[in-house]
Amino acid sequence: MFEEGGRLKAIYGADKVYDFTLGNPTDEPPQAFRQALQEIATHPVPGMHRYMSNAGYAETRGAIAEVLREDSGEDVQADHVIMTVGAGGGLNVIFKALLDPEDEVIISAPFFVEYKFYITNHGGTPVVVQSREDFQLDLEAIGAAITEKTKAIIINSPNNPTGVVYSGKSLDQLHQLVEEKSAQYGRTIYVVSDEPYAKIVYDQVKVPPVLGHIRNSIVVTSHSKDLALPGERIGYIAVSPRIDQVALLVDGLVFCNRILGFVNAPALMQRLVAGIQRESVDIQAYQEKRDLLYNHLTSIGFEMVKPEGAFYLFPKSPLEKDIDFVEAAQKHNILVVPGSGFGQPGYFRIAYCVDKAMIERSLPAFTALAKELGLPK
Amino acid sequence: MFEEGGRLKAIYGADKVYDFTLGNPTDEPPQAFRQALQEIATHPVPGMHRYMSNAGYAETRGAIAEVLREDSGEDVQADHVIMTVGAGGGLNVIFKALLDPEDEVIISAPFFVEYKFYITNHGGTPVVVQSREDFQLDLEAIGAAITEKTKAIIINSPNNPTGVVYSGKSLDQLHQLVEEKSAQYGRTIYVVSDEPYAKIVYDQVKVPPVLGHIRNSIVVTSHSKDLALPGERIGYIAVSPRIDQVALLVDGLVFCNRILGFVNAPALMQRLVAGIQRESVDIQAYQEKRDLLYNHLTSIGFEMVKPEGAFYLFPKSPLEKDIDFVEAAQKHNILVVPGSGFGQPGYFRIAYCVDKAMIERSLPAFTALAKELGLPK
Known part of the structure; x- marks a missing residue:
């Protein structure tokens, strides 16, 4: 997934690719660390x-x-x-x-x-x-x-x-x-x-x-x-x-x-x-990212359980085959992982441990994708 | 082995125990690191x-x-x-x-x-x-x-x-x-x-x-x-x-x-x-430790191949069973590993990645041990 993200970024520019595939936080460790x-x-x-x-x-x-x-x-x-x-x-x-x-x-x-x-x-x-x-x-x-x-x-x-x-x-x-x-x-x-x-x-x-x-x-x-x-x-x-x-x-x-x-x-x-067992990264920032994506995606017709933790969303795939959806999303430079990669076909995973600015830039692409797929159904 | 060394040091004092069991260098990393x-x-x-x-x-x-x-x-x-x-x-x-x-x-x-x-x-x-x-x-x-x-x-x-x-x-x-x-x-x-x-x-x-x-x-x-x-x-x-x-x-x-x-x-x-692939710890210091131990041990009757590298000596056990020798050495507060631990009974291993001062302090103990065992044979 590293490699595919890199390939698209090389073609379209890093700020035009919305890579939600990796649970690799862009956060830096807390100041105490x-x-x-x-x-x-x-x-x-x-x-x-x-x-x-x-x-x-x-x-x-x-x-x-x-x-x-x-x-x-x-x-x-x-x-x-x-x-x-x-x-x-x-x-x-x-x-x-x-x-x-x-x-x-x-x-x-x-x-x-x-x-x-x-x-x-x-x-x-x-x-x-x-x-x-x-x-x-x-x-x-x-x-x-x-x-x-x-x-x-x-x-x-x-x-x-x-x-x-x-x-x-x-x-x-x-x-x-x-x-x-x-x-x-x-x-x-x-x-x-x-x-x-x-x-x-x-x-x-x-x-x-x-x-x-x-x-x-x-x-x-x-x-x-x-x-x-x-x-x-x-x-x-x-x-x-x-x-x-x-x-x-x-x-x-x-x-x-x-x-x-x-x-x-x-x-x-x-x-x-x-010495820093009670420290953590900024959880509030993650919550804002969750809310931003969850609110937008549900408003344009995606369906999902509202997550209470971690930094993932796991919506239903609007297309029958999640692989087809992932490919459709990729045409909008949105990179996500098919649910079948987690033993659950028919869904897809969004990892939002990314910069908030990238999430904001990605929202119109999600809207265009939803439109293309005829959401809300 | 960590635990046994610690136990003896608690009884006899850290400077009266000669722990040659571990390939855990007491050296610090090079300055460049x-x-x-x-x-x-x-x-x-x-x-x-x-x-x-x-x-x-x-x-x-x-x-x-x-x-x-x-x-x-x-x-x-x-x-x-x-x-x-x-x-x-x-x-x-x-x-x-x-x-x-x-x-x-x-x-x-x-x-x-x-x-x-x-x-x-x-x-x-x-x-x-x-x-x-x-x-x-x-x-x-x-x-x-x-x-x-x-x-x-x-x-x-x-x-x-x-x-x-x-x-x-x-x-x-x-x-x-x-x-x-x-x-x-x-x-x-x-x-x-x-x-x-x-x-x-x-x-x-x-x-x-x-x-x-x-x-x-x-x-x-x-x-x-x-x-x-x-x-x-x-x-x-x-x-x-x-x-x-x-x-x-x-x-x-x-x-x-x-x-x-x-x-x-x-x-x-x-x-x-x-950036430090050509750096290393002080090899000359290891050579001095090898020479100090090798020269002393061979002079008092231990037999071994002179090592050209690493930080181990592997002498023949003067007693038929290497386990018996290890126990005899332990009575002189010398801790070594039996050759059977390396698939080679009848020998013992000395790890000399230790402070030179400890090696120097250990030499009389080795001499007393050799005497007790009737070396040279």
Whole structure:
């Protein structure tokens, strides 16, 4: 997608192409991050680039545990946190540690497509269930998909690509389901909560803390979005302290972090994020971008669930085939991703982690596109 | 090993424990690195923490290609280089891309023990052959181990744990062997050259460029040792431009870098190492440490091959079982790693990437240990 965007920009000029394909924020990291970087660069700490324990610095893990403790009310300690090479790295570590051959992992569509690789990389089998029409979890469908081979269920809230936030009630129901099914099959089923967008929520919405709602939960996240550091590959895994034999699970995760070749999360970034766990990019600015696009697109006839978080819109495709729509949009220099890329044909994704000015410039192009397609229908 | 060292230091005092277990340099990165970090921190470049192409920044890859071109005489371009999360990350990417189920990878003992995981992680089978008594490659043994299932041969020079540097002649012979066997079995056998110690060589020794000597070679390395940045996880893969369908191989490597969750090498580190490819830590200081330990240990009766590179000594264990020797040494507060940890029982490894003062303080302890064990025999 990088390459296609670059190609069109070379032809039409950068300001005439509206690239909404990538979850690669144009935001800069918060000022507190930049100050911390400047401080450590001008006053380096001896040994700050060396290996540390494969789980990461105790200070960083402690700072994260403190925030998780406050937010979830659970007894999360530094030993429950493992620093990772982003959430993508963390998910690979989790599935390497959890999965035996033929184990199944349940995913709710639409979903971040790499999940399938993260599972099959380590011998597992992805099992996709459809989420509800409002993109909330369909607990009945998940329950029906659980078998004696199910090892884990991935959830992702705020969701990529829909922006939907799962309610505390649905997490409680998922907890209940997992407890029952774990008892029925005599083995633990884990809920793996991928939540890099947890801080990016709007309209006073709060993301319910998964560690507080689900006993057998493993949280994985990164600072790619909330601190706008995607290229730096800094994230973490936090395991629920209520998991049986939790220390053994942590040992397995740390071991897998090492043997998969991550070894440890980048040292300098670990140090920098330790002190800014309550910081984030400007969420209000994202909300303005969401509103700008959501209001315009719905006013010209596009249909979509109003997202409560993340920086994505996931409208219905006005054409039957989402690929056809993406091609039609491209003729207006609008670049979006087809829903089939997220296991959900008939929709398309807009990533609005872009400059507001580009969004504003894109609105007439969307209007022309809607007109061409005969919207509103 | 981190934990055991810490435990003894807590009991006896940090200056009374001689910890030679870890390849975790106490050196700081070169001044040029620190200056580059300070410069970028005080004058940040917009977008410098964002995702880039999964292969890494074109500028960094170009700078590395230029150095490889000069050193090997081969036509290495930026497109032949993929930035990785250290060499450990790079090796996982390589084996994920290369291996089909049941494929075999040949390793020469003694070897870095994680190689076995890196191979089995991706469905491969490690096949260990013994190197010669002087720890040079045993080409006859390697030839005998090649079967129709062999996909790759790992070499590691300067070697961990022996410090041995493979000669240009032996690389030429390996090239010849691989060409013959590839033709015989009708499939490419790759030589994967893990070379993080390539710049750490002594006595005017030069490491022969593998890309120049072996057509089907893939180099993987990191700046963990030569720039003393192990915690930052910055390395790269460079493929021989002479490999058939080299572009397809590169595509596969870049794809695997993404789906294994590395996504890209840490952005800031990529930027920093681009301009300092000819820099390194103080090699003369390492040579002095090697000489200090090698001269003392041989003078009191230990036997070993004199290493030409890396920062390891690999002496014979004076006791039949290397584990017994390691325990005997521990009673003198000397911490070393048994050779069985490298697939070579009957030896032990000393990592001398430590402060010179600690080496000097350790010499009487080694003398007392040698006396206790009745050396010289």
